[in-house]
Amino acid sequence: MPHDLTSLDHLDQEQLWDARAAASYDTPGTGMEAPDVLGPTVDRLADLAGDGRVLELAVGTGRVGIPLARRGISVTGIEISRHMIARLREKVSDADLPVVQGDMASTRVPGEFSLVYLVYNTIGNLLTQDAQVECFRNAAAHLRPGGRFVIELWVPQLQQGAPGVPALVGAVEDGYLLVDTLDTATQRLMSHHVRFGEGRSATVGRSPHRYVWPSELDLMARLAGMALESRDADWRGAPFTSESGSHVSVYRTASDV
Template structure:
């Protein structure tokens, strides 16, 4: 793995789009692109963590010019190889601090990507960076999970989320620091084990609202998902929209 790619080098990029997670289904992708296009205001969009173009490409096909920021050259190379990949501009860098200039009516982060920023300071700086690049009236959309701490009994810090005959996957939480990690254990055909761990920082909806306020943005919408289902106390994720005042 090229260290410049962080945790998403070529071994991950090569199979990233093969995921069977519902986020990668055609229905979810089109619903996501439709939600974002409806809030683009006819302007340009900035995707933070553009990756292999799972959302950027269908959004671009809807007539929304997209500029992406990503740390992984391997992931963005996969996007470039796809039909229409050359129409998405890409800047390689840390999306918490990388600025590509203003003129965006929409910025967005999908599929828990805000948690790839593993400190509160980095998450706050991300909101500030986005706000500085949004036009007045522009919107910042974030899709992220609600922390699943209710599944942790006293003394336990891990929650499994996938178990199969040749592998296990689990999340580990530290409630004192909001640090977490997703861990994957895979047993190969020769009986050897392989472990991969990706660090995150989980974040609460109210905490994100405060970060937005510090950046001069205000909450305008919050839904459970891209289909605009109501957000409730039982929701396991949310799609939130903050707006930059027009004045």
């Protein structure tokens, strides 16, 4: 396994999501916060929440939680990085969106919720299968009977890599290059984010992840007492097929009725 797949393992998530990461995370009006990306996300989550309380795991700087709360929905967040929480607090108060600092796989928030959600590939930040299973169990423990857990995640595109080639190009954009080095035996990868500046200057950021297959997520849900209710290719409800590069999966707990 290439050395750099494990070189960041000693860092915890709060160290990875430090002040510099928090300061550069928001992209108002573009990228993850472009209206055509954020709008359908918030619309779908609001519909799934109904009139119940909502919990966002890894709420970050409030990209999704804040617009959802502004629709009158009661949103609470769990976030491990104090730097991300501080950035969120620049935008909304604790009364508008309370946040508990802690690990999304183990931190508990009082009360029951109709919806728990985890967006934008974030379950991959948990680097072992055991931790990801515990995340499902933690989500289920927060849900009322009949409540839903929603995960947005990319589908591993390993067929794009030739045998013996240990890296995949994830994105090529103006001023940005993403290269993932991976180990298929452990389902671990290291994302290398290269951002180009003036002239020959460039900065490189790296983050470790564990990729998860949709069927593996379904088994994790069963272990936590949930079942798959629906799977779409995106937040607008496009059909999920073998060609889909990502999915939005909705799991549901058993109802008392």
